Amino acid sequence: MKRLERKHPLAIRWFHWINFPLLALMIWSGAMIYWASAVYRLFGLPLNPPQKVWQKLHMAYRLADGMSIHFFIMWFFAVNGVLYVLYTVFTGEWRYLVPNRRSFIEAIQVTLHDLHLRKEAPPPRKFNGAQQIAYTAIIVMGLGSLLTGLAIYKPVQFAWLGTLFGGYQGARFVHFWLTAGYVAFFVVHVGQVVRAGWNNFRAMVIGYELHEVPND
Amino acid sequence: MTEETPVPPESEAAGEVPLIAEVDEEAIAAACAAAAAENDRAVDAELRRATRRGFLTMGAAAAVGAGAWAFLRSRPLVSGLPKPFQSALGVTDRVAMSYFKPTRLNPEYPPSRVTRARVNGGLGLSANNDPAAWRLTLQGVRGGARVLTLDEIKSFPRRTMITEFRCIEGWSTINQWAGTRMSDIVAAFPPEQESRYVAMETSDRGYYVGLDMESVLHPQTLLAYELNGAPLTWQHGAPLRLAIPVKYGVKNIKRVGVIRYTNVRPADFWAEQGYDWYLGL
Numbered sequence: 001m002k003r004l005e006r007k008h009p010l011a012i013r014w015f016h017w018i019n020f021p022l023l024a025l026m027i028w029s030g031a032m033i034y035w036a037s038a039v040y041r042l043f044g045l046p047l048n049p050p051q052k053v054w055q056k057l058h059m060a061y062r063l064a065d066g067m068s069i070h071f072f073i074m075w076f077f078a079v080n081g082v083l084y085v086l087y088t089v090f091t092g093e094w095r096y097l098v099p100n101r102r103s104f105i106e107a108i109q110v111t112l113h114d115l116h117l118r119k120e121a122p123p124p125r126k127f128n129g130a131q132q133i134a135y136t137a138i139i140v141m142g143l144g145s146l147l148t149g150l151a152i153y154k155p156v157q158f159a160w161l162g163t164l165f166g167g168y169q170g171a172r173f174v175h176f177w178l179t180a181g182y183v184a185f186f187v188v189h190v191g192q193v194v195r196a197g198w199n200n201f202r203a204m205v206i207g208y209e210l211h212e213v214p215n216d
Numbered sequence: 217m218t219e220e221t222p223v224p225p226e227s228e229a230a231g232e233v234p235l236i237a238e239v240d241e242e243a244i245a246a247a248c249a250a251a252a253a254e255n256d257r258a259v260d261a262e263l264r265r266a267t268r269r270g271f272l273t274m275g276a277a278a279a280v281g282a283g284a285w286a287f288l289r290s291r292p293l294v295s296g297l298p299k300p301f302q303s304a305l306g307v308t309d310r311v312a313m314s315y316f317k318p319t320r321l322n323p324e325y326p327p328s329r330v331t332r333a334r335v336n337g338g339l340g341l342s343a344n345n346d347p348a349a350w351r352l353t354l355q356g357v358r359g360g361a362r363v364l365t366l367d368e369i370k371s372f373p374r375r376t377m378i379t380e381f382r383c384i385e386g387w388s389t390i391n392q393w394a395g396t397r398m399s400d401i402v403a404a405f406p407p408e409q410e411s412r413y414v415a416m417e418t419s420d421r422g423y424y425v426g427l428d429m430e431s432v433l434h435p436q437t438l439l440a441y442e443l444n445g446a447p448l449t450w451q452h453g454a455p456l457r458l459a460i461p462v463k464y465g466v467k468n469i470k471r472v473g474v475i476r477y478t479n480v481r482p483a484d485f486w487a488e489q490g491y492d493w494y495l496g497l
Contacts, residue, residue, distance in 0.1 A: 037386030064490030206270030
C-alpha cells in the first residue's frame with residue numbers, strides 16, 4: 001500500500017533551492033576574480049586554463065565585474081545561510097543533520113555499500129551517517145567561506161581574522177580551496193541524487209516521499 | 217483496516233447455525249485489495265497534485281529569479297557597471313566606512329619578511345623624468361595653493377613601516393617604506409574648508425586616485441620616498457609616491473604631482489573602469 005511521508009520541511013527546501021543559484025553566482029564571479037591572479041595548483045598542475053578558454057567562457061578581463069557581483073550576491077548568500085542555520089536550530093531539525101558518535105562508523109559502511117563492497121543497506125533514516133557528515137561539513141565550509149572572505153575583503157579592519165587563517169594569503173588560499181570543495185561536493189551530491197532516484201529528488205521539491213507500506 | 221465478520225450464506229441460515237462462521241478468506245483478501253487499491257489511487261492523486269504544485273512553484277520562482285537577474289544585468293552602465301551593481305557597491309562601501317577605525321593597523325613585519333617589490337604598470341609615468349624638476353602642488357589649502365620640493369617633504373619626521381602591499385588582482389608583497397605621514401602634511405597645510413576627500417594626480421595627470429580623508433589621515437599612510445631601503449626607482453614612482461596599505465595597490469599612486477582637498481568625491485582612474493571607488497581594506 002502506498003503512503004506519502006513528509007520528508008523535507010518547506011523552509012529547508014526554499015533555503016536549499018535559493019542557495020543553489022546564489023552559490024553558483026558566487027563561484028562564477030569568484031572565478032572571474034581568480035582569473036586576475038590564477039596562482040593555485042593541483043597535483044603540480046596550474047589551476048589556470050589557457051586564456052582562450054577563459055575568453056570562450058566570457059570570464060577573462062572581468063575582475064571589476066566579478067568583484068561587483070561577488071560583493072552584491074555575498075549579502076544574500078550569507079543571509080540565506082544564516083537563516084537556514086537558525087531555522088534548523090529553532091525547529092530541532094539539526095537533530096537529523098548533525099552527526100553523532102555512530103555517524104562516522106555508519107558513514108564508512110554507507111560508503112562501502114555505495115561502492116558495492118558491502119551488502120547491508122544504510123539505515124532507513126532521513127539522513128544516514130555519511131549524509132549527516134556531508135550536510136554538516138558543507139555548513140561549516142560555508143562559515144569558513146564567509147570568514148575567509150571577510151579576512152580577504154577587509155584585511156586591515158579584520159587583521160585578527162586573517163591571522164587565524166595564516167595571514168592574508170593564507171585566508172585567500174583557504175577561501176579558494178573551500179570553493180573547490182563546493183565543486184567536489186556538488187559532483188558527489190548530484191551523483192548520489194541521480195542514484196537515489198526520482199522519488200528522493202521529488203521530495204526535495206514537494207516535501208513528500210512516496211513509501212510502500214504493508215497492508216494493515 | 218478492521219476485519220469484518222462475514223455474513224453467513226443464506227443456505228446455512230435455514231439449517232443449523234455453526235458456532236463459528238466459516239471465514240471466507242478470499243472475500244477478506246479481495247476487500248483488503250480493493251481498499252488498498254482505493255488508498256493507492258487516492259495517494260497517487262494527491263502525489264500528482266503535490267508534484268504539479270511543487271514543480272510549478274519552483275519553476276515560477278526560477279523564472280522570477282532569472283528575470284530579476286536579467287533585468288539587473290541589463291540596466292545602463294554607470295562607471296563600467298550596471299547601475300544596480302554600482303549602487304550595491306556604494307551601499308557596501310557605506311557599511312565598510314562606518315566600520316573603519318583609524319586605530320586598526322596593518323600588521324607590521326620584521327625586515328626578514330620583506331619581498332621584492334613588483335612593478336605592475338606604468339600608468340601616469342610618461343612625462344617629466346627629471347627628479348630635480350619635480351614639485352608637489354597642494355591645492356585647496358588654507359591661505360592658497362602651495363608648491364613643495366622633495367626636501368621640504370623630507371623635513372617632516374621620517375616614518376618607516378614594513379607592511380603588506382595588496383594588489384586588487386590577488387597577489388601581495390611585503391615592502392619596507394620610508395616617508396612622511398600624510399597626517400603631518402595635512403596638519404601643516406590644513407584644508408581651507410572641511411574636506412571629506414583628497415584627490416591625487418601624477419605629475420603628467422595620466423593617473424589619478426580619489427581617497428576619503430579618514431584613510432589619508434591613517435597613521436600608516438605615507439608620502440614615501442624610499443622603498444625596501446633605497447630611494448624610489450623611476451618605475452616605482454620616484455621621487456615621491458603614496459604608500460597607503462589601508463587600500464589596494466591601485467590607490468598607491470606613483471609620482472604624485474598634485475594633492476587637492478575637496479568635498480566632492482574625486483574622480484578615480486580605475487573606479488571609472490568598474491572598480492569600487494573606496495577599495496578600503
